[in-house]
Amino acid sequence: xxxxxxxxxxxxxxxxxxxxxxxxxxxxxxxxxxxxxxxxxxxxxxxxxxxxxxxxxxxxxxxxxxxxxxxxxxxxxxxxxxxxxxxxxxxxxxxxxxxxxxxxxxxxxxxxxxxxxxxxxxxxxxxxxxxxxxxxxxxxxxxxxxxxxxxxxxxxxxxxxxxxxxxxxxxxxxxxxxxxxxxxxxxxxxxxxxxxxxxxxxxxxxxxxxxxxxxxxxxxxxxxxxxxxxxxxxxxxxxxxxxxxxxxxxxxxxxxxxxxxxxxxxxxxxxxxxxxxxxxxxxxxxxxxxxxxxxxxxxxxxxxxxxxxxxxxxxxxxxxxxxxxxxxxxxxxxxxxxxxxxxxxxxxxxxxxxxxxxxxxxxxxxxxxxxxxxxxxxxxxxxxxxxxxxxxxxxxxxxxxxxxxxxxxxxxxxxxxxxxxxxxxxxxxxxxxxxxxxxxxxxxxxxx
Amino acid sequence: xxxxxxxxxxxxxxxxxxxxxxxxxxxxxxxxxxxxxxxxxxxxxxxxxxxxxxxxxxxxxxxxxxxxxxxxxxxxxxxxxxxxxxxxxxxxxxxxxxxxxxxxxxxxxxxxxxxxxxxxxxxxxxxxxxxxxxxxxxxxxxxxxxxxxxxxxxxxxxxxxxxxxxxxxxxxxxxxxxxxxxxxxxxxxxxxxxxxxxxxxxxxxxxxxxxxxxxxxxxxxxxxxxxxxxxxxxxxxxxxxxxxxxxxxxxxxxxxxxxxxxxxxxxxxxxxxxxxxxxxxxxxxxxxxxxxxxxxxxxxxxxxxxxxxxxxxxxxxxxxxxxxxxxxxxxxxxxxxxxxxxxxxxxxxxxxxxxxxxxxxxxxxxxxxxxxxxxxxxxxxxxxxxxxxxxxxxxxxxxxxxxxxxxxxxxxxxxxxxxxxxxxxxxxxxxxxxxxxxxxxxxxxxxx
Ligand SMILES: Cc1cc2nc3c(=O)[nH]c(=O)nc-3n(C[C@H](O)[C@H](O)[C@H](O)COP(=O)(O)OP(=O)(O)OC[C@H]3O[C@@H](n4cnc5c(N)ncnc54)[C@H](O)[C@@H]3O)c2cc1C
Ligand SMILES: Cc1cc2nc3c(=O)[nH]c(=O)nc-3n(C[C@H](O)[C@H](O)[C@H](O)COP(=O)(O)OP(=O)(O)OC[C@H]3O[C@@H](n4cnc5c(N)ncnc54)[C@H](O)[C@@H]3O)c2cc1C
Numbered sequence: 022x023x024x025x026x027x028x029x030x031x032x033x034x035x036x037x038x039x040x041x042x043x044x045x046x047x048x049x050x051x052x053x054x055x056x057x058x059x060x061x062x063x064x065x066x067x068x069x070x071x072x073x074x075x076x077x078x079x080x081x082x083x084x085x086x087x088x089x090x091x092x093x094x095x096x097x098x099x100x101x102x103x104x105x106x107x108x109x110x111x112x113x114x115x116x117x118x119x120x121x122x123x124x125x126x127x128x129x130x131x132x133x134x135x136x137x138x139x140x141x142x143x144x145x146x147x148x149x150x151x152x153x154x155x156x157x158x159x160x161x162x163x164x165x166x167x168x169x170x171x172x173x174x175x176x177x178x179x180x181x182x183x184x185x186x187x188x189x190x191x192x193x194x195x196x197x198x199x200x201x202x203x204x205x206x207x208x209x210x211x212x213x214x215x216x217x218x219x220x221x222x223x224x225x226x227x228x229x230x231x232x233x234x235x236x237x238x239x240x241x242x243x244x245x246x247x248x249x250x251x252x253x254x255x256x257x258x259x260x261x262x263x264x265x266x267x268x269x270x271x272x273x274x275x276x277x278x279x280x281x282x283x284x285x286x287x288x289x290x291x292x293x294x295x296x297x298x299x300x301x302x303x304x305x306x307x308x309x310x311x312x313x314x315x316x317x318x319x320x321x322x323x324x325x326x327x328x329x330x331x332x333x334x335x336x337x338x339x340x341x342x343x344x345x346x347x348x349x350x351x352x353x354x355x356x357x358x359x360x361x362x363x364x365x366x367x368x369x370x371x372x373x374x375x376x377x378x379x380x381x382x383x384x385x386x387x388x389x390x391x392x393x394x395x396x397x398x399x400x401x402x403x404x405x406x407x408x409x410x411x412x413x414x415x416x417x418x419x420x421x422x423x424x425x426x427x428x429x430x431x432x433x434x435x436x437x438x439x440x441x442x443x444x445x446x447x448x449x450x451x452x453x454x455x456x457x458x459x460x461x462x463x464x465x466x467x468x469x
Numbered sequence: 470x471x472x473x474x475x476x477x478x479x480x481x482x483x484x485x486x487x488x489x490x491x492x493x494x495x496x497x498x499x500x501x502x503x504x505x506x507x508x509x510x511x512x513x514x515x516x517x518x519x520x521x522x523x524x525x526x527x528x529x530x531x532x533x534x535x536x537x538x539x540x541x542x543x544x545x546x547x548x549x550x551x552x553x554x555x556x557x558x559x560x561x562x563x564x565x566x567x568x569x570x571x572x573x574x575x576x577x578x579x580x581x582x583x584x585x586x587x588x589x590x591x592x593x594x595x596x597x598x599x600x601x602x603x604x605x606x607x608x609x610x611x612x613x614x615x616x617x618x619x620x621x622x623x624x625x626x627x628x629x630x631x632x633x634x635x636x637x638x639x640x641x642x643x644x645x646x647x648x649x650x651x652x653x654x655x656x657x658x659x660x661x662x663x664x665x666x667x668x669x670x671x672x673x674x675x676x677x678x679x680x681x682x683x684x685x686x687x688x689x690x691x692x693x694x695x696x697x698x699x700x701x702x703x704x705x706x707x708x709x710x711x712x713x714x715x716x717x718x719x720x721x722x723x724x725x726x727x728x729x730x731x732x733x734x735x736x737x738x739x740x741x742x743x744x745x746x747x748x749x750x751x752x753x754x755x756x757x758x759x760x761x762x763x764x765x766x767x768x769x770x771x772x773x774x775x776x777x778x779x780x781x782x783x784x785x786x787x788x789x790x791x792x793x794x795x796x797x798x799x800x801x802x803x804x805x806x807x808x809x810x811x812x813x814x815x816x817x818x819x820x821x822x823x824x825x826x827x828x829x830x831x832x833x834x835x836x837x838x839x840x841x842x843x844x845x846x847x848x849x850x851x852x853x854x855x856x857x858x859x860x861x862x863x864x865x866x867x868x869x870x871x872x873x874x875x876x877x878x879x880x881x882x883x884x885x886x887x888x889x890x891x892x893x894x895x896x897x898x899x900x901x902x903x904x905x906x907x908x909x910x911x912x913x914x915x916x917x
Contacts, residue, residue, distance in 0.1 A: 122809065124707060124807075124809035125808050126710075127807065147713060169656050175653075175654060180654060182663070183631055192893070199891065202805070202871045203869045204805040204837075204838050204839075204869070204871050205623075205624075205808075205837040206623060206838070206875065207871035208617050208873050208876070208878075209871055209872055209882070209886060209890060210886060210889075210894070210916060211672075212630070212663055213898065215660055216660060216663070219656050219659070219660055220659055235715065236710070236713045237713070259572060262574075262684070265595060265684045265685070266684065300751040300755060302748070302750030302753065303748040303750055303752075304751075305750065306748040306749065306751065357650070357653065357655060359572075359573040359575065359651055360572060360574070361572035389652075389654055390653055421651045421652070423654070424657055425655070425656050426652070429656045430658065437657075438658055441657050441658075442658050443646060443647065445644055449661060449904060450659045452904045456900040456904065
């Protein structure tokens, strides 16, 4: 454990004044994320400029203490936690939208801008930033980029990576480096920009982000379809997607999720929620094609737009709290499978859960194969839950899946990295880490 | 210059038999690309399996000779040329489409598959691989991935990077490494897959590529608009794009291009070619909105689909040969600007061309800001052409542009890399190169 020295503390006090937190209340406020883990940092810095971030990282290298970048702390992996001591660098105050340029379809933001705030600022200009993690009302663009966040709209619109054009990165040691472009394309040299996307704050601190945005699609429509079985729901999704349509989103809720939500239609054992967007006429065509495909398969089809549609999406968003209300503990993975393997994965995973006598729920962005896998258990069932999780994650790998579609590695999936990534690739990744951060002081202990 | 040793030649003969070319005719066939540069390699290998590629790269490390990966040799940069001697590794025989999976929206190909062949194989299954470099009838997916190729459809659909899910990479030294996923998403560890995209064959040889594909949009329509000035054309494009539409493509031809093509409508000084795709109804709506926007701005609007539309696109595709027929020599850059800066760039660049008394043509994927910039000159004007090119490239950087949107660095833009990329970023890139290829034997002399 390399602690923050007296000299460093003095320098940080001078640099940041009251924005350098050493008291317990301040430190406790930055000790958590959504993983359930707790690590109280030695201190917290709340920089407001790139210059301050640069000086903090320079000091970290001179005085050899860890720095842990943090956005809104909504990570589910322990990624923004001071697990090896050191200084939490909270970027929430760097929250200016620096430029919205509709002509270039480009925006420039500081890292602390909250995703939903950016979306709102864009919408009034007729613009659209698609990545929409369920945490969008809290999570920051900096955190989204550092984790390559996804969301329901990933099916049609891809993930955060697909929108990052350039970044201003502060390297361990303090150098400020502009990377990437302000243009929609660019291939000069290796793609360091996208290497930083998803690097979970272990290679550099992002202090400015240039994003590509799109024209806001003029029309949007939601379609809910309820099915008598989970299998029917998944095969209905496959049929819609193979029918040539490309919905913006295709979400799935399994029967456990429906019972947690106390869903009124009791014979429904699986639900799909689609969103279609585009031109008025295009959306109408896509929705009617989907309805046709699902007509004989579904118990119920419900179409909505505007506020009525929001109410349908509330169902989906209410699930996480509803599962929490069940009072039990739960594991939280976000695996991805080749879409055709979802039915097999679901039935095998549920069979294993039955074997262990535990409740399992699988739901989420099934359109792109990404499922949240939650095992619900009581504290005394922890060992069994762990064994079941292990079986399920191995099943994912056997079915050519990946262990995380969105949330990343952080601390909680670190032990699993070698199960998915070959040793030589891991060695290359560690070589990269060493290249950027030879002293290993930026977010140490994460990923590897 | 590290030459291929006798031992290495013997081993290669044994490994590849007649697929190891040492004779002059064979070597000459692999001495060119579209840059106009010529470097005759010491020998050529035509592997058919990953295993052979692996053994060749192992031998390269044991016997210390350079290996230069090559697809179809359509690069405009010298990228696939043996500029420092060594063995050209031509991947054209590894051209199997290994899997087309409509359920997963995934295909797996060997690197030598030609882009157009993949597109055709997909179209009959109702699938669509968007990246469409003008060289698509010849260039290979391996080359496309190694250069992060773009094309007209980049405006709506992005570039090659956005479709690469995973690769099988053979590292210098011969290790075979599967990277990335078979799933549509994945964030386990650093993004080595996208680091290899655009790395121009300097970090690894790609022997297998997993691509994401889309459902083929059911409808497509082309709209040609002719304008009385280049400025009117560019501002017409801006108006259409700010009108909220997102055409699949928006190409621009300047007046020099039109006169090279001997375009019949003589009062036309600038042309836009749009393609809209999506549902029938959606396309109709987008086209009519664009027509409305352009009605008072354009001299002529012409709408077409099917073969008639192909004829309009022939105009665009005919430009490169038409410029060649002018008989003069030409420089070839593919700069990108923030779209709002295109008019200013065009007028300033043309003013500079007038100053030098040289003809300049700018055309291409202007929808995403990407312009081909060609200076036409006679051999005796070479020095002036070079000076003009230098001014124009500096102008691009002043206007926050990038020096290459698609074609990459190779040899021809190597001297320009430091003008765009900060020194520390260059040092990191070189560190990366060293990490992957400590002996510097894979495509040496390229990029840096
Ligand atoms: C209810 C809920 C729903 C969620 N839904 C989704 C979802 O649908 N899709 C999804 O992808 N994720 C989801 N998440 C996970 C989480 O919200 C995302 O990972 C999000 O991108 C994190 O953003 P943040 O600002 O909270 O970052 P933090 O949690 O503070 O940090 C995340 C990681 O990024 C690093 N980091 C943060 N800012 C910077 C910076 N400026 N420079 C360098 N590194 C930085 C941190 O070190 C850490 O490793 C959800 C989480 C919750 C609690
Ligand atoms: C008429 C014409 C039009 C063009 N239009 C476009 C366009 O619209 N958009 C665009 O982006 N480009 C365009 N190009 C440039 C060129 O076609 C692209 O760069 C293309 O991607 C190169 O593919 P290739 O198979 O010919 O590769 P090559 O030219 O053989 O090689 C290109 C680079 O990739 C490396 N490479 C090739 N295969 C592999 C592999 N399997 N593993 C590792 N490295 C490899 C080589 O070492 C080299 O550095 C055009 C070229 C021409 C001549």
